Amino acid sequence: MNSHVFAPMRATVLDNIRESEGIFTLRLQLSDPQHRASYQFMPGQFNMLYLYGVGEVPISIVSDPQDPGVIDHTIRSVGRVTRGLAKLEAGAEVGLRGPFGQGWPMALARNKDLLIVTGGLGCAPVVAAINFALKRKAYYETINIVQGVKHSDDLIWRRQYEAWQALEGVEVFLAADQSGPGWPFHTGLITELLGQVTVDLKNTLAMVCGPEGMMHAVAESLLQQGLSAYSLYLSMERNMQCAVGHCGHCQMGADFICKDGPVFAYPDIRDRLLLAGV
Amino acid sequence: MSHTAPAFLAREDLNRLLQLLQGQGYRLCGPQVRDGTIVYDHLADTAALPRGWRDTQQPGHYRLQQHDSPRYFDWANGPQAIKPLTFPAREVLWEARRRESGELEFIVPDQALEKVAVIGVKACDLAALALQDQHFLQAEYQDPGYLARRKGLFLVGVNCSRAAATCFCVSTGDGPAIEQGYDLLLDELEEGFLIRSGSDSGAVLLAELPLEAALPGQIDAAEQQVQQVARSQQRRLMPVSPGSLMQQRQHPQWDDVADRCLACGNCTQVCPTCFCHHQQDLLQLSGEASEHQREWDSCFSESHGQLAGFQVRSTVKQRYQQWMTHKLDSWQEQYGRSGCTGCGRCMSWCPAAIDFVEEANKITGDG
Numbered sequence: 076m077n078s079h080v081f082a083p084m085r086a087t088v089l090d091n092i093r094e095s096e097g098i099f100t101l102r103l104q105l106s107d108p109q110h111r112a113s114y115q116f117m118p119g120q121f122n123m124l125y126l127y128g129v130g131e132v133p134i135s136i137v138s139d140p141q142d143p144g145v146i147d148h149t150i151r152s153v154g155r156v157t158r159g160l161a162k163l164e165a166g167a168e169v170g171l172r173g174p175f176g177q178g179w180p181m182a183l184a185r186n187k188d189l190l191i192v193t194g195g196l197g198c199a200p201v202v203a204a205i206n207f208a209l210k211r212k213a214y215y216e217t218i219n220i221v222q223g224v225k226h227s228d229d230l231i232w233r234r235q236y237e238a239w240q241a242l243e244g245v246e247v248f249l250a251a252d253q254s255g256p257g258w259p260f261h262t263g264l265i266t267e268l269l270g271q272v273t274v275d276l277k278n279t280l281a282m283v284c285g286p287e288g289m290m291h292a293v294a295e296s297l298l299q300q301g302l303s304a305y306s307l308y309l310s311m312e313r314n315m316q317c318a319v320g321h322c323g324h325c326q327m328g329a330d331f332i333c334k335d336g337p338v339f340a341y342p343d344i345r346d347r348l349l350l351a352g353v
Numbered sequence: 354m355s356h357t358a359p360a361f362l363a364r365e366d367l368n369r370l371l372q373l374l375q376g377q378g379y380r381l382c383g384p385q386v387r388d389g390t391i392v393y394d395h396l397a398d399t400a401a402l403p404r405g406w407r408d409t410q411q412p413g414h415y416r417l418q419q420h421d422s423p424r425y426f427d428w429a430n431g432p433q434a435i436k437p438l439t440f441p442a443r444e445v446l447w448e449a450r451r452r453e454s455g456e457l458e459f460i461v462p463d464q465a466l467e468k469v470a471v472i473g474v475k476a477c478d479l480a481a482l483a484l485q486d487q488h489f490l491q492a493e494y495q496d497p498g499y500l501a502r503r504k505g506l507f508l509v510g511v512n513c514s515r516a517a518a519t520c521f522c523v524s525t526g527d528g529p530a531i532e533q534g535y536d537l538l539l540d541e542l543e544e545g546f547l548i549r550s551g552s553d554s555g556a557v558l559l560a561e562l563p564l565e566a567a568l569p570g571q572i573d574a575a576e577q578q579v580q581q582v583a584r585s586q587q588r589r590l591m592p593v594s595p596g597s598l599m600q601q602r603q604h605p606q607w608d609d610v611a612d613r614c615l616a617c618g619n620c621t622q623v624c625p626t627c628f629c630h631h632q633q634d635l636l637q638l639s640g641e642a643s644e645h646q647r648e649w650d651s652c653f654s655e656s657h658g659q660l661a662g663f664q665v666r667s668t669v670k671q672r673y674q675q676w677m678t679h680k681l682d683s684w685q686e687q688y689g690r691s692g693c694t695g696c697g698r699c700m701s702w703c704p705a706a707i708d709f710v711e712e713a714n715k716i717t718g719d720g
Contacts, residue, residue, distance in 0.1 A: 080494045080495075080496075080497065081446045081447060081497075081645075082446070082447040082459045082461045083447075083449075083459055084459075085456070085457050085458075085459070106456075125449070125645075127449055127451050127457060127643060128449070128451075128634055128636035128640070128643040129634055129636075130632070130633065130634045130645075131632065131645075151661070153661040153662070154661055157661075166455065167455055168455055168456055168457045169457075170449065170457060170459060312660060313658075313660065313665065314657070314658060314659060314660050314665070316631055316632050317630075317632065317647075319492070319493065319494040320492055320493070320494075321488065321489060321492070321494070321496060321628065321630075322628075322629060322630050322631065322632070322647075322650070323628055323629035323630070323650070323652070323657075324629070324631070324650070324657060324658070326675075326679065326683075328599065328683050328686075329683040329686035329687050334492075334493060350602065351671060352602075352665065352666045352668070352670075352671030352672075352674055352675060353599075353665075353675075
C-alpha cells in the first residue's frame with residue numbers, strides 16, 4: 076500500500092483477455108518493484124482501478140494470492156471507466172489501490188464441503204474463491220459450484236463450467252429460469268437445484284454471490300435444509316468510491332460494504348437484505 | 354494542570370488574545386456577518402466579530418438583527434461552522450500525470466501543517482468535530498488531509514448565551530455548555546469574558562493575557578446564563594434506541610415527509626457531522642495531467658446510491674429514510690452515539706421548512 080491511502084500505485088497491463096461479449100480480464104502487474112514485493116491479497120478482496128483522466132472503479136481480484144505479482148480482474152464493461160479499461164493493451168499503465176475489504180473465509184472451509192452458489196452473469200468474487208479452491212483441492216472434501224441465470228443465453232463461460240465439472244471432486248450444477256433449445260441443464264429456479272447438491276450440510280461452508288433477492292432465497296433454502304447460518308457467507312455490492320469507509324456511498328445500515336464487507340457472515344447482514352432503500 | 358478555574362478578561366483585551374495567537378503563527382478564523390448570516394472565515398481582529406448581532410431561526414427561516422449589545426457571540430449559529438476547516442467542500446486528493454511513453458505518475462499535494470486558531474466555537478460544533486475525528490482519524494485508515502488540518506487547529510470555544518428556536522442540543526447531550534475539546538473556553542458576559550484553558554497550549558497563552566480574578570458574581574452569572582440557554586430550548590429530540598428507527602420503516606409519517614421533501618440535500622450540506630463525499634477526475638485540456646478531486650456529496654443526490662445496473666434509493670422517501678435512520682440510528686452502531694448534535698441547521702436551511710425533530714419524534718413516538 077502507498078503511504079497515502081488515496082493515491083494509486085502504478086500498474087502495467089500484462090494482458091487484456093476477452094472472455095465474452097462485454098467481459099474481459101485485465102491482467103496487471105504493479106510497476107514499482109517495491110509495491111510488487113509488499114502486495115498481498117485474499118480471494119474476495121477488491122482493488123480500486125484507475126483509468127487515467129476518467130476515474131476509479133472497485134473490481135474483485137480473481138487471480139491466485141500465491142502469486143500476487145500477477146493480479147487479474149474480470150470486468151464487465153458497463154460504465155465510463157470499465158469501457159475505457161476494456162480498450163487497454165499490454166504495456167499500458169493504470170492506477171491501482173488495494174487490496175480492500177474482507178475476503179472469503181477460505182481457511183474456515185478447510186476439511187469441509189465447499190458450496191459455491193452464484194446468480195447472474197458470473198460473479199467475479201466467487202470466481203476468486205473457485206480458483207483458489209481448485210488449486211488446493213486437497214483441503215476440501217468436495218467442491219460444489221451452483222450457477223443460476225435468468226435465461227440460458229445469459230450463461231457465459233459455459234466451457235469453463237464444463238472444464239470444472241470434468242475435475243474429480245468437483246460438481247457443477249447449472250440452472251436457467253427460462254431456457255432455450257439445447258439447454259441440457261435444469262430449467263427453473265436456482266433454489267430448486269439446491270436439493271440435488273449432495274453436500275453434507277452439517278460439514279459445509281457456503282459462499283453465495285448474486286442479486287440480493289437470489290442470495291436471500293438461496294440462504295433461507297440452505298438454512299431450512301440444515302446449514303448453520305454462520306457457515307454461510309454472502310458477498311455484497313454497493314457503490315464504493317473511497318474503499319476505506321470514509322465516503323459513505325456503500326453504507327448499508329450500520330456497515331460500510333467496502334471495509335466491513337464485501338463478504339459477510341449471513342447472520343451479520345440478514346436483517347438488511349431485501350429492505351428497500353437500505 | 355491545563356484545566357484552570359476561570360479568570361476575567363476585559364472585552365477590549367480579547368484582541369490581545371488574537372495578537373498572541375498570530376504571534377505564535379496561527380492564522381485567525383472567526384465568526385462574522387456576511388450575506389445576512391454568520392460565517393467563519395479569516396479574521397483580522399475583533400472589529401470583524403459580529404458585535405450585537407442576534408439570529409432568529411425557525412424551520413425554513415434564518416434572519417440576523419443588529420442589537421445595541423456589546424457582545425460578540427450572542428447568536429446561536431450560521432449555516433456552517435468549522436467542518437470546512439478540516440473537511441473542505443472540495444479538495445484535490447492527488448494528481449495524475451501521463452508521460453509520452455504512457456507511464457503514469459501520481460502526485461499527492463503537500464499536506465504541510467497550517468496553524469489555524471478558531472475563535473468562538475459553539476458546543477454543538479465541537480461535539481460534531483469529535484465525531485468527524487472518529488470517522489476520519491480513529492478508523493482503520495486515517496485521512497491524511499484531515500489529519501494535517503486537524504493537527505493545526507487551536508480551538509477557542511464559547512459557551513452559548515442565547516439559543517435559537519431551532520436549537521435542541523440539551524436533548525442530544527451536546528450543549529449548551531462546552532465540557533471538552535477546547536484549548537481555551539470563554540463565557541461572554543455584559544462586561545467581558547470569563548476565560549479558562551483546556552489544554553497545555555491554552556494554558557501557555559492564558560499566562561500571557563492581562564487577566565483579573567473572576568468575581569464570584571461573574572462566575573455565578575456565567576453559570577446562570579448557560580442554564581438559561583438550556584431552559585429556553587423548546588425543541589427536544591426523543592431518544593432513539595439503536596435499531597429502533599430502522600424498524601419503523603413502515604411508519605406512514607415517512608410518506609408524509611417525503612411528499613414535502615425536495616431532496617435538495619441542504620440538510621446534509623449544513624450538517625456538521627455529515628461526511629459523505631464523491632470523487633471525480635478533472636482532466637486538463639492538454640491531456641497531460643488530471644486532478645483527482647473529492648467533493649461533498651449527499652445521500653439525497655441522484656448518484657449517491659447508483660451502481661452499475663441499479664439504484665439503491667430511487668425515491669425521495671428512501672433517501673429521507675437513509676438520512677434520518679443513519680443520523681439518528683445506525684450512526685450509534687458505527688460511532689457509539691447519535692450523529693446529531695442538536696445544532697438545528699437542517700431545519701433552518703430546509704427550503705421546505707421540514708422540522709427534523711418533529712418528524713423524528715412522530716416516527717419514534719409510535720415505536
